[in-house]
Amino acid sequence: MSLPDDSRYLKGGPVAQRIIAAVREDAVIATAEGFPPKLVSITVGDTAAVDVYVRNQRAKAALAGIAFEERRFPADITAGELEAAIHGLNADPRVTGIIIQRPVPAHIPVKTLQAAVHPLKDAEGMHPASIGNIVYNQL
Template sequence: MQDRAPRAALIDGKAIAADITREVAAEAATLREQGWAPRLVSVSVGDTPAADLYVRNQQKHAENAGVDFEARSYPAETSLEQLVGILQGLNADPRVNGIIIQRPLPDHIPVKALQKAVHPLKDVEGMHPASIGNIVYNDLALGPCTAVAAVEILKTLPLKVEGLDVTVIGHSEIVGKPIAFLMMGLGATVTVCHHMTRSVAMHSRASDAVFVAVGKAGLVTGDMIKPGAAVIDIGINRVDGKTVGDVDFDSVAQVAGWLTPVPGGVGPVTVATLMKNAVLATRMQMAHYRDAFAKTDF
């Protein structure tokens, strides 16, 4: 009888996140001693249970990381102009080091307009066009959290990234495309697949590592994976009351060498990366203010 026990090693995202959080807490303590206690402000619009859950999760992780956290909620009928004004006020407040825009937003509020309104030095989510664009130049100061987290997970594995054949399934502006650029910056050879790709399986089966970020449960199956490959599942879907990824877990686990579970994989590392961005942003702002207001001799 053939042994059907999973061969893939499950990647413990919670353990990776805990390591990052310990480093962040030490950095936050140092900044606090220097008079720059890292502080995040969360902006929610309307009454949305999903956003409330994210806020509570972020607040808990912020406390663990030694980062101050303030949640602000505004009525659903708040206009775009009012919200942009609120963000401009936060941009100008030196006591605020990072701004998080909670989603979903009301239909009359385009998320990209708010992301553009956040100052790049306070863009801890890495969603500002400048933050996304910097990745092309391999400048990872404040990268998009989910993309950075997924790549950080891969870097913990005993794989030589230089020359690694990688397939990214999904080409969104804030996950798929940044992952591709991040991996190219590390020396990997990257293929990006999307809804117009003729044969996704042809590319994924030839890859040493596969990132999946589409939002379609069970999209990637075991016959699409090269034996021993690393599979980073970034998808989050609700199926029959359960949270699942984009990977058909049972079949892929029989083939892959490493696999992130959903939940417990990329998610915890994403939140830890958000906190890491908070302390990075704080240090960048500290340097900016010192340079801007440094005493000069005339």
């Protein structure tokens, strides 16, 4: 397979390093101003595949100077109980970002969880308002 003359390969590692360094600078400033960044990961059930993602997220957060906390909930938790937990995180001023690990058990509608995360704490950009802002380039 040949590539067009104007194409080039993008090496993700250096790009990621630059982004992490920039985020780390912002995290230092935010911490100095009394607003230390903290990302909370929500995992539901015992999903071994999720553990790899959580471990990598924890490592990248550490490199970026962001506190990381994992909250694990049992697989039989109700959607309402999980939504209440998310609303509690939304109200917690120490939490600056929330990420919901997928998959979640079938009885929990993931879109409902994504909508429960406050758009300003939506680390993945999965809240309907966040997606709209991305579509309309209003970041």
